[in-house]
Amino acid sequence: MPFKTNDPTKKTWLSVPENSDFPIQNIPFGVFLTRDDIITIGTRIGDHAIDLGALHQLGYFKDIPLTDDIFLQDTLNDFISDGKKTWRLVRNRISEIFDSNNPELKTNEEHKKIVLFTLDEIEMQLPVQIGDYTDFYSSKEHATNIGTMFRDPKNALMPNWLHIPVGYHGRSSSIVPSGTAVHRPMGQTLPKGSDTPVYGPSKVVDFELETAFITTDANVLGEPIPIEEAEDYIFGMVLFNDWSARDIQKWEYVPLGPFLAKNFASSISPWIVTMDALEPFRVSSPKQNPEPLPYLRQKGNKSFDIHLEVDITPEGQPPTTVTRSNFKYMYWTMAQQLAHHTVNGCKVNSGDMMGSGTISGPTADSYGSMLELAWQGTKPVPLNDGSTRTSIQDNDTVTLRGYCQSENVRIGFGEVRTKLLPVFQSKKK
């Protein structure tokens, strides 16, 4: 089934600002609250949000086999469950409706009033009900940096790292969309030089620059997903800030890995960019040596050239871009992660989310966390307001952005912007 949405010469009759992440070639999916307080599934072109529920009710998708209420839901899970063929039919049709040569909706003022919203009229929600959330650890540069700091520079990578896309099961209840502020967590830490832990606010809150992919129902319990099919079950990607409390992490992580240091909050960008939209930006992933076991061997270009960057904005001050990285640095690909995740028969559901792990590049200005950028606090990162940071301070806002850029087209994710609030204060007397 062909998809026609990527033609770089295609233009829309909607206005699209220059350098927008959301040209007509993108057509992401999200969920938003409208000016009438109705939750609907939508897409975005330029700075217009488009109500797909309303478009469907007005008959614009009548040639596609969809249930009547498929877009009148507060999550994308059922639509994602319909599978890749349906995702493509719907994106092809949206691309057609908004094509500058198509007068169908363009000249229908009544319908336009119903389906089009400006961004200030809507409030973005979590796009999916995330059943299960898994986070990988798939950047070799990141794993090497962490191993160098915490263990031994000569044996920075654990012996399994080059053979397994290492991951852990996280917690979905604390995943929030862009714009939702999060609190500095309380927890147990071991002060330097002490052998007795203390309880108090984390002193070392950090971001992790990640992306995440969202799956459809892919298999039955017991059935592995072969690597050559894995990409067919990936609906799309979002930006992902996996908030981390380094001091809590350091004390708790042996032997079972991160727990409370990671599950107090993770923030995602609200528009899911489909794999079809990212298709023109395919690139090869780093050469793997040693060659992985046969179930992890892949053919062709399985990575994507996605520029990633992070800003820190202290309250009332200008932003500073503290790092620029790229998704293509990831050693293990999403196809390998999903094949590995299910090789034991683990079932994957519609709306499951898999984090990439912190994406660090090869140079000191492309690391994906403050832990690495400030090298465990030894190299404070200067900000534009004259202050420095070794971790995120109360009332700082952290913003992740990501986009693919070719000569003619930019496909972006928008941003995930989160303010770190001081420790939670109970309002109960």
Ligand code: CA
């Ligand atoms: Ca992480």
